[in-house]
Amino acid sequence: MVAAGHPVTAAAGAQVLRAGGNAVDAAVGAMLMSFVAEPLLTGLGAGGYLLVEGFDPEPTLLDFFVAAPGRGRSAQAERAALLPVDVDFGDATQTFNVGPASVGTWGTVAGIDAALGRWGSFGLDELVRRPVALAREGVTLNRSQGYVAEILAGILTSTPEAAALFAPRGRVLGPGDVFRWPDLADALERLGAEGAEPFTTGAVARRVLGWLEQRGGVLTGADLDGYTAVEREPLRIAYHGREVLVNPPPNAGGILVGHALALLQRGTGVGPERLVAVMEEVQAGRTPEFVSGLGEPGFAERYLASRLGSTTHISVVDGAGRAAAVTCTNGEGSGVVVPGTGMHPNNIMGEEDLNPLGFHALAPGRRMPSMMAPTVVVGEHGVELVLGSAGSNRIRSAIVQTIVGVVDRGLAAAPAVDAPRLHFENGTVFVEPGVPIASLRAQGHTVQAFRDRNLFFGGVGAVQRGPGGALTGAGDPRRGGAAVAA
Numbered sequence: 001m002v003a004a005g006h007p008v009t010a011a012a013g014a015q016v017l018r019a020g021g022n023a024v025d026a027a028v029g030a031m032l033m034s035f036v037a038e039p040l041l042t043g044l045g046a047g048g049y050l051l052v053e054g055f056d057p058e059p060t061l062l063d064f065f066v067a068a069p070g071r072g073r074s075a076q077a078e079r080a081a082l083l084p085v086d087v088d089f090g091d092a093t094q095t096f097n098v099g100p101a102s103v104g105t106w107g108t109v110a111g112i113d114a115a116l117g118r119w120g121s122f123g124l125d126e127l128v129r130r131p132v133a134l135a136r137e138g139v140t141l142n143r144s145q146g147y148v149a150e151i152l153a154g155i156l157t158s159t160p161e162a163a164a165l166f167a168p169r170g171r172v173l174g175p176g177d178v179f180r181w182p183d184l185a186d187a188l189e190r191l192g193a194e195g196a197e198p199f200t201t202g203a204v205a206r207r208v209l210g211w212l213e214q215r216g217g218v219l220t221g222a223d224l225d226g227y228t229a230v231e232r233e234p235l236r237i238a239y240h241g242r243e244v245l246v247n248p249p250p251n252a253g254g255i256l257v258g259h260a261l262a263l264l265q266r267g268t269g270v271g272p273e274r275l276v277a278v279m280e281e282v283q284a285g286r287t288p289e290f291v292s293g294l295g296e297p298g299f300a301e302r303y304l305a306s307r308l309g310s311t312t313h314i315s316v317v318d319g320a321g322r323a324a325a326v327t328c329t330n331g332e333g334s335g336v337v338v339p340g341t342g343m344h345p346n347n348i349m350g351e352e353d354l355n356p357l358g359f360h361a362l363a364p365g366r367r368m369p370s371m372m373a374p375t376v377v378v379g380e381h382g383v384e385l386v387l388g389s390a391g392s393n394r395i396r397s398a399i400v401q402t403i404v405g406v407v408d409r410g411l412a413a414a415p416a417v418d419a420p421r422l423h424f425e426n427g428t429v430f431v432e433p434g435v436p437i438a439s440l441r442a443q444g445h446t447v448q449a450f451r452d453r454n455l456f457f458g459g460v461g462a463v464q465r466g467p468g469g470a471l472t473g474a475g476d477p478r479r480g481g482a483a484v485a486a
Contacts, residue, residue, distance in 0.1 A: 001014070002463070003316075003473040004461050004481060006037040006144075007480075007482035008037040009312075009314065010030065012033035012130060013314060018486045021121060022120075022318050022322060023055075023324040024055070024118075027316045027325075028115055030316070031048075033134070034328070035184065036139060039179065040148045040152055041329065042328040043108070043184075043333075044108060044109060044191070044199060045208075046346050047067075047329065047370075049063055049064065049370075050064070051247065051323075051324070053245060053324075054321055060118075063230045064114065064229040065251070067364075068105070068349070068360070068365065068366045071226060071364040072222040073218060079216055080216025081101070083158060087152060087332070089151065090450070090452075091430075092430060097351070098334050098336075099215075099216075099350070101218050102346075102350030103212060105227050105365075106199075106346060109191065109196040112191075131185075131188050135185035139179050140177070141177050143480060146176075155333055159335050159337065161339055162335045162344065183339070184342035185342070186342060190204070200225065201224060206221070207340065208341055215336070223365070232248050234246060234248055239377075240265060240408065242384065243379075244258070244377050247373045250294040250367045251294075251369065251370050251372070252286070252370060253395055255294075256371075256373075257375065257400055258300075259285065260278050263281060264278055272436060275401065278400075279422075279425075280424050295367075311372055311392070313327045313372075313387075314326045317463045317471055318486075319486075321465065323383045325388050327388040331346045334346060351392070353392050354369060354371075371392065371395040373396060385413070385464050386462065386463045387399060387403070387463075388460070389460040390459040391455070391459060394456065398423075398460050399458075402419075405417075412472050413463065413464040414474040414483075419434075429445045429448070430450065431447060433452065437449060458478065459478055459479030460474070460476045463483065
């Protein structure tokens with residue numbers, strides 16, 4: 001079964017499973033399709049993480065997230081100003097920064113290459129065929145993708161090239177419109193034939209680098225040439241008789257998810273008040289010292305011990321019970337579309353959530369402290385739950401609440417993903433309809449109530465495996481997600 005942020009993405013992964021592929025083949029196949037079906041959230045210029053369980057004696061986290069750029073670049077070289085764009089979710093507004101200087105060192109092509117080389121049984125040339133065809137045929141925007149385009153309109157029209165692609169008739173594409181990207185089709189075809197090289201040191205990379213350099217970008221050839229996907233050992237968190245595998249440092253999201261679950265386990269109750277108290281404590285720990293320490297050996301163990309005594313996501317479980325959870329993000333996109341390359345690179349260097357020490361504060365080559373946290377819950381009979389989420393800072397709260405729904409409340413994947421969510425940040429509790437708020441206000445919390453469910457609260461994709469091996473799944477309705485059985 002495959003759960004993903006778009007029905008076309010999930011169906012692509014399920015098709016790979018039916019053809020005899022394993023969980024990693026399916027995850028990569030779905031990931032490639034997401035570049036076509038979810039182009040506002042991910043792409044060839046993005047980054048991410050893949051968590052694999054059941055292929056080797058020990059689980060592995062493959063880190064191919066965006067790294068800070070600027071290797072070999074003079075400190076005196078002029079850098080373009082970041083362009084702030086306000087994104088209105090209806091009941092909350094968040095500012096994102098775009099432009100050439102917002103582009104970090106992408107990693108998706110390196111991640112795809114490494115994942116298939118390590119665990120795959122399908123060739124990349126096979127996996128790109130359907131995405132290539134669909135990029136040329138076009139994908140009809142569903143309601144959720146249309147909403148994403150609406151709220152990101154300021155980014156999608158920030159350059160003439162982006163506007164030509166995403167607003168071809170003078171308005172941003174909306175539900176029912178067909179999105180075609182022939183340049184992406186050509187790029188995926190090239191990826192299938194030649195692998196990662198054109199996008200790291202070859203012709204495509206050189207064209208994008210030249211485009212960015214002329215416009216004040218920071219990314220250099222040395223950044224791309226020196227980039228590699230890195231295998232890491234996941235963090236293991238005990239939670240109510242299960243072992244929860246999460247993303248380790250230098251990622252930030254996994255350790256915060258682990259901290260929240262450990263606090264929930266040692267306390268009593270999982271109601272809204274308890275969840276907010278835990279979120280408040282976890283948020284308080286995300287200090288400048290936390291961010292700067294993420295790159296230090298043994299940081300996770302020291303951090304958790306001292307306190308106890310985090311886009312689009314794809315979850316896959318194959319017929320052998322092996323799991324692959326992959327989360328990728330383009331941020332919101334930099335607004336820089338480079339003609340002839342099929343690339344709309346990320347704006348990770350312009351995301352305030354990922355730059356708490358200030359923009360361009362981290363050394364070149366340092367992985368950015370993402371909140372993305374592909375997660376696997378392992379029980380007595382093996383993998384029980386595979387999940388992850390999109391949603392910026394809300395990723396960790398979406399994952400924790402879904403795990404609580406399944407493990408503590410006994411819910412199946414779909415109702416656990418569908419359940420109303422809350423999120424604590426900067427002194428405010430954001431809540432969806434269905435969360436009781438009177439007691440939160442009685443405790444003195446400032447509460448911002450949303451009128452409807454909203455993708456602000458994340459986009460979880462989850463696959464659940466029962467004791468007998470039966471699979472159920474859910475794609476988040478907040479983002480038009482879907483689960484497809486193979």
